[in-house]
């Protein structure tokens with residue numbers, strides 16, 4: 001144990017991660033600790049990261065963020081899922097929506113009933129039984145007091161950081177402008193004592209959050225924590241991002257379109273579209289990737305396409321000595337399921353739960369690292385599933401992905417589902433039953449059996465059970481207005 005009381009927290013870096021941490025720490029713990037954030041106007045943020053998942057509500061609720069204000073300030077639109085196009089095979093699309101499946105019964109989930117219905121020719125598409133899925137297809141959205149729906153947002157990352165900065169500064173977080181040039185360590189225990197800026201100013205602290213993005217100046221540059229490399233499992237290592245003027249109505253979902261050696265994203269905001277292409281440099285040059293992206297976007301370019309290089313993997317420890325990595329400094333999986341911001345938020349919330357006010361306890365550090373690593377490993381498996389479980393054999397990249405060795409935890413889940421139709425949620429797994437099933441079915445993994453309890457229902461009862469759920473979903477979504485119309489009425493951007 002290091003019994004130095006934690007009074008002063010220093011956040012290094014002011015991208016999405018830095019300002020999320022600053023807003024949360026200053027608002028929730030600001031009365032007992034001193035929070036400061038160092039960022040440099042000379043070093044730009046990575047400038048991507050605009051699609052989120054529904055867990056962001058937890059963070060916003062804690063911070064007391066009003067949805068309409070936040071959306072108007074960040075040009076946000078609603079997101080109900082992701083449309084995966086050409087992933088299973090060229091021309092075959094599916095949606096991974098945020099919706100939950102109907103309950104089924106105590107012994108077998110809804111999909112077992114659907115599987116039998118499908119065999120009997122009486123079931124519709126799986127997505128017809130999930131309101132969020134149908135609403136994606138129909139471009140609809142509503143916030144209604146008496147109706148549940150599971151949604152997230154597409155947001156402008158720069159405006160989001162600015163929005164959070166306002167909250168942080170209102171709660172007395174001090175912003176320090178400057179470039180960190182040196183990390184000063186305590187010679188006895190290797191803990192970080194202070195950061196020296198290019199101006200010569202020294203900032204001392206008790207606890208440091210490394211939010212310096214891919215640079216990982218503190219956690220790796222100074223503490224040499226080590227990195228677990230996942231390039232053999234997630235081979236994409238580059239992205240090109242560009243923004244365009246919006247030319248069509250914004251849809252309530254992210255588009256993810258598989259291409260020859262990677263995939264393209266389209267993220268609709270109120271005023272523009274965020275576009276990008278994630279690719280594997282082993283199979284495609286930057287120039288080829290740029291051309292692929294430019295050939296497949298609509299609307300006037302609002303900036304120059306920018307190449308971002310990365311390595312997939314995770315820091316060996318997310319909390320090391322008195323430094324916690326939050327954001328890209330902690331590692332990077334892949335933007336495919338928009339899990340980056342979620343992981344930042346989880347690390348911040350985990351830190352709140354384990355805040356070491358009276359000194360750093362090693363057992364707490366280990367618990368933090370264990371929980372973080374467990375969650376990341378589940379997400380990693382879920383992302384690999386999309387690449388590996390494909391019928392695509394048309395390019396070297398897809399042949400590699402479909403034949404590569406995958407973690408045993410993932411092959412076990414795939415075999416269980418294929419052979420028995422069973423899917424069990426694991427504690428600590430961000431993606432629940434509904435997500436795994438939608439993606440496995442969407443990528444073409446059809447179970448060979450359903451649970452025998454389904455046979456207790458005769459064909460007539462099964463037909464009416466399935467039809468009732470489907471018509472309930474249809475009725476619900478029919479009442480929702482067009483997504484664009486709803487945004488204009490509910491949270492029109494303040495920046496247009």
Ligand SMILES: Cc1cc2nc3c(=O)[nH]c(=O)nc-3n(C[C@H](O)[C@H](O)[C@H](O)COP(=O)(O)OP(=O)(O)OC[C@H]3O[C@@H](n4cnc5c(N)ncnc54)[C@H](O)[C@@H]3O)c2cc1C
Nearest residue numbers: 013014015016017045046049051180213327328335340341
């Ligand atoms: C291609 C791509 C797409 C992504 N898409 C998504 C997505 O859709 N959804 C999602 O949830 N996540 C996504 N992510 C992950 C992540 O959410 C974003 O990348 C996010 O913007 C990263 O924020 P960050 O704060 O960690 O890093 P950055 O934005 O890079 O911020 C780093 C900060 O550190 C500062 N800094 C660095 N060095 C110094 C220094 N020496 N002195 C002072 N300051 C310094 C910089 O000025 C900056 O303020 C994506 C990532 C990539 C690479």
